[in-house]
Amino acid sequence: xxxxxxxxxxxxxxxxxxxxxxxxxxxxxxxxxxxxxxxxxxxxxxxxxxxxxxxxxxxxxxxxxxxxxxxxxxxxxxxxxxxxxxxxxxxxxxxxxxxxxxxxxxxxxxxxxxxxxxxxxxxxxxxxxxxxxxxxxxxxxxxxxxxxxxxxxxxxxxxxxxxxxxxxxxxxxxxxxxxxxxxxxxxxxxxxxxxxxxxxxxxxxxxxxxxxxxxxxxxxxxxxxxxxxxxxxxxxxxxxxxxxxxxxxxxxxxxxxxxxxxxxxxxxxxxxx
Amino acid sequence: xxxxxxxxxxxxxxxxxxxxxxxxxxxxxxxxxxxxxxxxxxxxxxxxxxxxxxxxxxxxxxxxxxxxxxxxxxxxxxxxxxxxxxxxxxxxxxxxxxxxxxxxxxxxxxxxxxxxxxxxxxxxxxxxxxxxxxxxxxxxxxxxxxxxxxxxxxxxxxxxxxxxxxxxxxxxxxxxxxxxxxxxxxxxxxxxxxxxxxxxxxxxxxxxxxxxxxxxxxxxxxxxxxxxxxxxxxxxxxxxxxxxxxxxxxxxxxxxxxxxxxxxxxxxxxxxxxxxxxxxxxxxxxxxxxxxxxxxxxxxxxxxxxxxxxxxxxxxxxxxxxxxxxxxxxxxxxxxxxxxxxxxxxxxxxxxxxxxxxxxxxxxxxxxxxxxxxxxxxxxxxxxxxxxxxxxxxxxxxxxxxxxxxxxxxxxxxxxxxxxxxxxxxxxxxxxxxxxxxxxxxxxxxxxxxxx
Numbered sequence: 001x002x003x004x005x006x007x008x009x010x011x012x013x014x015x016x017x018x019x020x021x022x023x024x025x026x027x028x029x030x031x032x033x034x035x036x037x038x039x040x041x042x043x044x045x046x047x048x049x050x051x052x053x054x055x056x057x058x059x060x061x062x063x064x065x066x067x068x069x070x071x072x073x074x075x076x077x078x079x080x081x082x083x084x085x086x087x088x089x090x091x092x093x094x095x096x097x098x099x100x101x102x103x104x105x106x107x108x109x110x111x112x113x114x115x116x117x118x119x120x121x122x123x124x125x126x127x128x129x130x131x132x133x134x135x136x137x138x139x140x141x142x143x144x145x146x147x148x149x150x151x152x153x154x155x156x157x158x159x160x161x162x163x164x165x166x167x168x169x170x171x172x173x174x175x176x177x178x179x180x181x182x183x184x185x186x187x188x189x190x191x192x193x194x195x196x197x198x199x200x201x202x203x204x205x206x207x208x209x210x211x212x213x214x215x216x217x218x219x220x221x222x223x224x225x226x227x228x229x230x231x232x233x234x235x236x237x238x239x240x241x242x243x244x245x246x247x248x249x250x251x252x253x254x255x256x257x258x259x260x261x262x263x264x265x266x267x268x269x270x271x272x273x
Numbered sequence: 274x275x276x277x278x279x280x281x282x283x284x285x286x287x288x289x290x291x292x293x294x295x296x297x298x299x300x301x302x303x304x305x306x307x308x309x310x311x312x313x314x315x316x317x318x319x320x321x322x323x324x325x326x327x328x329x330x331x332x333x334x335x336x337x338x339x340x341x342x343x344x345x346x347x348x349x350x351x352x353x354x355x356x357x358x359x360x361x362x363x364x365x366x367x368x369x370x371x372x373x374x375x376x377x378x379x380x381x382x383x384x385x386x387x388x389x390x391x392x393x394x395x396x397x398x399x400x401x402x403x404x405x406x407x408x409x410x411x412x413x414x415x416x417x418x419x420x421x422x423x424x425x426x427x428x429x430x431x432x433x434x435x436x437x438x439x440x441x442x443x444x445x446x447x448x449x450x451x452x453x454x455x456x457x458x459x460x461x462x463x464x465x466x467x468x469x470x471x472x473x474x475x476x477x478x479x480x481x482x483x484x485x486x487x488x489x490x491x492x493x494x495x496x497x498x499x500x501x502x503x504x505x506x507x508x509x510x511x512x513x514x515x516x517x518x519x520x521x522x523x524x525x526x527x528x529x530x531x532x533x534x535x536x537x538x539x540x541x542x543x544x545x546x547x548x549x550x551x552x553x554x555x556x557x558x559x560x561x562x563x564x565x566x567x568x569x570x571x572x573x574x575x576x577x578x579x580x581x582x583x584x585x586x587x588x589x590x591x592x593x594x595x596x597x598x599x600x601x602x603x604x605x606x607x608x609x610x611x612x613x614x615x616x617x618x619x620x621x622x623x624x625x626x627x628x629x630x631x632x633x634x635x636x637x638x639x640x641x642x643x644x645x646x647x648x649x650x651x652x653x654x655x656x657x658x659x660x661x662x663x664x665x666x667x668x669x670x671x672x673x674x675x676x677x678x679x680x681x682x683x684x685x686x687x688x689x690x691x692x693x694x695x696x697x698x699x700x701x702x703x704x705x706x707x708x709x710x711x712x713x714x715x716x717x718x719x720x721x722x723x724x725x
Contacts, residue, residue: 125501192668208649
């Protein structure tokens, strides 16, 4: 089961790469919208396979006696991050029918998976600190939040790349602007829920709901940056390109919270290395 | 009325400054930047660490600005206090207006329709369509108020006025969380107990120095570590008995993620190790050697007068080529004179001895497992959870519910026809309102097609 799950994940990774290329080609080659459609079909199929791989890994964990949900280390979190990114993107595609977004969002899912494939996929038992019912709630909320910010950053990049010389009042850009904001809101609410579940967990595991551990602090920094972004809407001149840049800066904070803290700073979250 | 001072004065400017979104924006980013600094500089380290890393001048700057404990530095707390003031004043500034918008009578809105965003012309008079239009609007939005504007029949409905309070709930939640932290800091305490297996204690060492009594006692009956087959730790477990007035009152098991509570004080499994409890040693005085047993932290009378105790011991110390083995610190109280601390090494080890009249040599160290138990009393923690719940609920209301108003204006269009104009307003999510109006328009058109 574990081997099947790992093989599926390799296939999913390639599918995300192909889909990224398909979305890009469908967008650049205006005469071949079928490429974009093919990319959509492929992404849906890959997401189903991805879901199956995660469930299989979950089952395998119980089969070998490790007995935990597949959210316990960097490999598993990357796989789940890739899944949340693909899911969120497809929801936006369903709602907006704007396939070019896939050319910017799906590479993120691909890179998350590619990074995962470079790591050891072995299923290991849980450390005592991770044995908690809050693990699942904490990881799911955090990574759905990260995915919201990731898709928002992809939209921002799209806004900045395609926006040169265009009128900011162009309907397409208004839609993009609104989507950047909406995805930040999704990410912000879920990040808040992630920090809250993390605090509740820390309170029962470490005896304090907040200890200024680098991972906690960086999640707060990310939260503060996005809180500032949400308030910038109420200030004059903070629409369009500025917010897009802001959202990219926010996502850099997300990436640092996720990877940088574990690689460069020491702290309580070191098992996620 | 706004609770603002008279316009134009310094007071007004001060108030406006504190009420501004710009200030919130700057404060949020300042707190973010400061926090970055706090994660880059080592926190709560000894002065020497900063001197070593940043030099004398750098260390002086770091200590001067309290960057060594930045998250508790006065200037960092001031930033937080400013944010709190900003939240309070900005909310007080806007709340009266919001309440007024919420309490507005629907009748007032009848003649204030926004510009039409959609419209359709149907056969029949306004009176013919009124009932159906009313039903459609009631279903799409809510209770309908009817009115007359000249020859025009106006139908008005609104929903979600309460959602205007969402942002205030969020701002309140931040204050509740802050107050929870303040309560915890003022009336709570945090500390640590290192308890040997079999020992009992009735006090704890506070994190910021000092000791306080618990008001009851706890005994570590047993400490165990379980391992997975691959050697990874599986579970740390302390079996604890609580005692009051010498009587056993409760038995609990502490594990990571499974704290225990007694009289509002929480106990957490935090660390473990082996602690040396007894030292069997050669006691050498004036060339004479006798075997003694010294207990940790307890004076033992020595043969021939004087007392000694074991201060601390390490089973293995590597001092380069000079010495490798156990080392113990022994306190010695001669029959007359000042007490002194002596270092003891393994018996028979070749150590260049500083000549003294008295020395100890280690024969054997006896150790026992100990459990490190974190202790916390935080009367503010419930405020934190209330604040967190309010915050998430407030976000959902603030971001996903809007105050929407919709007008249907039915006007005779001549030749027995009726013009229906659809207008709407919202305080957020314009796209959502547009979709609502489109649905309403389609419904009105479809209803007629069916009816005819």
